[in-house]
Amino acid sequence: MNLLDYILPFLLALGILIVVHEFGHYAVARLCGVKVLRFSLGFGKPLLVRKAGADQTEWVLAAFPLGGYVKMLDEREAPVAAHELHRAFNRQSVWRRIAVVAAGPLANFVLAIALYWGLYTGGVEELRPRLAAPEAATSAAHAGLQGGELVRSINGEAVETWQEFRWKLLNLALDKQVVTVETVNASREIGFHKLDLAGVVVDQAERDVTAQLGLQLQRPKLPAVLGRLSASGAAEAAGLREGDRVVRIGDSSVELWTDLVTIVRDAPGRTLEFEVLRDGRALRFQVTPSAVDDNGRSVGRIGAALADAEDQREQMFVTVRYGLGEALSKGIGQTWDTAAMSVSVMGRMIVGEVSVKNLSGPVTIADFAGQSARMGWAHYIKFLALISISLGVLNLMPVPVLDGGHLLYYVIEIIKGGPVSERAMEIGQQIGMALLAALMAFAFYNDINRLVAS
CATH class of the missing domain: 2.30.42.10 (PDZ domain)
Incomplete structure (x- = not known):
């Protein structure tokens, strides 16, 4: 596989998860009567901008795709006309603000439930x-x-x-x-x-x-019987057919499919003599396995699947496979268990019971995206569900700049009967940015270490 086989599934997954997360904020903000100024997929310089809707909301595709945001009307960011004050986010009740902020992570959980529900209903x-x-x-x-x-x-x-x-x-x-x-x-x-x-x-x-x-x-122990052949593969080009039983390759006897795979993988670009049984007759063919990159290693492939x-x-x-109701219950249960597991592991990392080496960054996630896409659509959907849950849990962490940090401010506001001061929020933002930067740097460091180790 080349680099695009990892980058494209990663970017697709990232785009889906960010859009779902931000759409959660957007949809609930609209329901609460808040004016949405911009919905952006990505940060930085806008590449595409389109205005739509009664409020002429800007829909933006930006240059840096690792994130997104929904910008709402807010007196703390710019002056608001008197006739629109009731639509400013900061003028909403604390419970409405909680609903808007919590909607993003909740949308990620709902997406995971829907993905699992679809898998379990259709059968996997x-x-x-x-x-x-x-x-x-x-x-x-x-x-x-x-x-x-x-x-x-x-x-x-x-x-x-x-x-x-x-x-x-x-x-x-x-x-x-x-x-x-x-x-x-x-x-x-x-x-x-x-x-x-x-x-x-x-x-x-x-x-x-x-x-x-x-x-x-x-x-x-599966016999070395050829199944479907790739139209452009080395097996078909050499004259092999579906149903051929491979009994020898070069000087090595072949009994099992694993024997065939091992010999072929170790001979990229090198011509091998295959002896096969076809309709009771022994036939010989010269087969040259194609050289294919497999995680940085050149391996041989002949374009032949195992006979079913x-x-x-x-x-x-x-x-x-389950019925509609049971599949939904299973999806909710799977999402809950995964989220609870994520929270438990994070907590154990903080107290030192679980190694911080378990933190993964974009490189590892891209690797998983490519591997899951290669294994088939069902595995890729499971990957999407898992990452969606992780994104939801991460955003609920009580760290300023994340959704969980804003929710923490609102809980404090409910308890003390008034909003957190601007100065306290400013300090919190700075601390939150530093913590998030450190977390991302450490996750990226783990990614690099895994690459070097492998």
């Missing part, structure tokens, strides 16, 4: 939580977990997918708990295993939580 294909044999001397091995077992629940909570299994483990690992994992094996025997999470380190610089525990997803094996597919995948 997920990996089953079927375990491979655990590594020796790991927590999973000590717990008695065995290869081929299917996870049914953790601490009594049902588990349907591998992703759900990993998510629940991550949540429980924050508290270093000993959890009960319920499994069922091929003989339909149910087992209960005590899995100790005390040794797990929640840190992006470390291995995944499941890997630390010795847990791996079982990967079936329905029996193996049934063992590996499950389609998660």
